Amino acid sequence: MTIRVCLAGATGWAGSSLARAIAQADDIVLVAAVSRSHAGHKLGEVLSEPGLTCPVYATAQEAFIQPCDIFFDYTKPTVAKTNSLAALEAGAHVIIGTSGLTELDYAELSAAADRAGLAVLAVGNFAITAVLLMKFAEIAARYIPSWEIIDYAHDDKRDAPSGTARELASRLSKISASSLTVALEDTQGMKEARGVRLNGSQVHSIRLPGYTISAEIIFGMPDQKLSIRHDSGSSALPYVDGALLAIRKVNALKGLHRGLDSILDLS
Numbered sequence: 276m277t278i279r280v281c282l283a284g285a286t287g288w289a290g291s292s293l294a295r296a297i298a299q300a301d302d303i304v305l306v307a308a309v310s311r312s313h314a315g316h317k318l319g320e321v322l323s324e325p326g327l328t329c330p331v332y333a334t335a336q337e338a339f340i341q342p343c344d345i346f347f348d349y350t351k352p353t354v355a356k357t358n359s360l361a362a363l364e365a366g367a368h369v370i371i372g373t374s375g376l377t378e379l380d381y382a383e384l385s386a387a388a389d390r391a392g393l394a395v396l397a398v399g400n401f402a403i404t405a406v407l408l409m410k411f412a413e414i415a416a417r418y419i420p421s422w423e424i425i426d427y428a429h430d431d432k433r434d435a436p437s438g439t440a441r442e443l444a445s446r447l448s449k450i451s452a453s454s455l456t457v458a459l460e461d462t463q464g465m466k467e468a469r470g471v472r473l474n475g476s477q478v479h480s481i482r483l484p485g486y487t488i489s490a491e492i493i494f495g496m497p498d499q500k501l502s503i504r505h506d507s508g509s510s511a512l513p514y515v516d517g518a519l520l521a522i523r524k525v526n527a528l529k530g531l532h533r534g535l536d537s538i539l540d541l542s
C-alpha cells in the first residue's frame with residue numbers, strides 16, 4: 276500500500292532532501308507540500324525533480340484538502356505545533372522533524388494524539404549516529420550521576436537549545452536528574468554561565484560561524500570523564516534514511532513518542 280505524505284517545509288534544506296528521496300521510493304508518495312514562497316507551483320518545478328507532481332500550498336491547513344496518511348513537519352518551531360494539531364484533526368499521523376518545540380508543546384500534542392487515536396513521532400535528529408549518541412548516553416546515565424550537554428550549531432540557527440539537546444535532556448530525565456555539587460542558586464557570580472537547567476540537565480548552546488550541527492554530552496566522575504559526541508556534516512543526507520523509516524513505521528504507534536529509536540530495535 277502506498278503511504279500518502281504531506282510535507283511541510285518541502286522546499287527547505289532538510290525538506291527538499293527528503294522530498295527528493297521520496298520521489299525515488301516505490302511505497303511513499305508526496306500528495307501535498309507546504310511552503311509560503313512557492314505556493315501555487317508543483318513541487319517538482321521548484322526542486323527540478325519531475326517525479327514530484329504534488330501541489331505546494333502556503334499553509335498546512337490548506338494542504339489538508341489532499342487526503343494524507345502522514346503529515347511531516349520540517350518548518351519552524353513557530354508553526355510546527357499548529358500544523359501538527361491541524362494534521363491530527365485531519366486524521367493524519369504526525370512526524371515532527373522541526374526543532375525548538377517546548378515541553379509544553381509536546382504535552383499539548385500528546386493529549387491531542389491520544390484524543391485522535393493517532394501517533395505523533397517527534398525526532399530531534401534522524402541521523403542513526405545521533406540516535407546512538409542518545410542510546411549510549413542513556414546507558415552512561417545509569418552509572419554516572421553527573422553530566423552536562425553542549426549543543427554546537429551555525430551562527431544563524433535561531434532556536435536554542437537544539438532539538439537533539441532537548442530530546443537528550445528529556446530522555447535522561449527518565450533515568451534521573453544530573454546531580455550538581457554546587458546548587459545553581461549558590462553560584463557565585465553569574466548563574467547564566469552555568470547554562471540552562473532543562474529537564475534535570477545543564478544545557479549550553481554554542482552558535483558560531485564554522486560549526487554545522489554537533490551535540491556532546493560530558494559525564495564526570497571523580498578523576499575520570501566520558502565524552503560522547505555527534506557531528507553532522509554539511510548535507511542533509513544523514514537525516515534522510517531515518518526520516519523514511521519514520522514514515523514507514525509511524526502508523527504502528529499511538530500517542531506521543533520522542534526519538535527514532537521508538538521505531539528501531541536497539542536493545
Ligand SMILES: NC(=O)c1ccc[n+]([C@@H]2O[C@H](COP(=O)([O-])OP(=O)(O)OC[C@H]3O[C@@H](n4cnc5c(N)ncnc54)[C@H](OP(=O)(O)O)[C@@H]3O)[C@@H](O)[C@H]2O)c1
Pocket residue numbers: 283284285286287288289290309310311312313333334335349350351352354371372373374375398399400401402438514
Ligand atoms: N530532526 C532532524 O533530524 C532535523 C534535521 C535537519 C533539520 N531539522 C530541523 O528542521 C527544521 C527545518 O530546517 P531547515 O534547515 O530545512 O530550514 P529551512 O531551510 O529554513 O527550511 C524551512 C522550510 O519551512 C518552510 N516554512 C518556514 N516557515 C513556514 C511557515 N510559517 N509556513 C509554511 N512553511 C514554512 C520554508 O518555506 P517558506 O519560507 O517558503 O515558507 C522552507 O520550506 C529546523 O527546525 C531544523 O532545526 C531537524
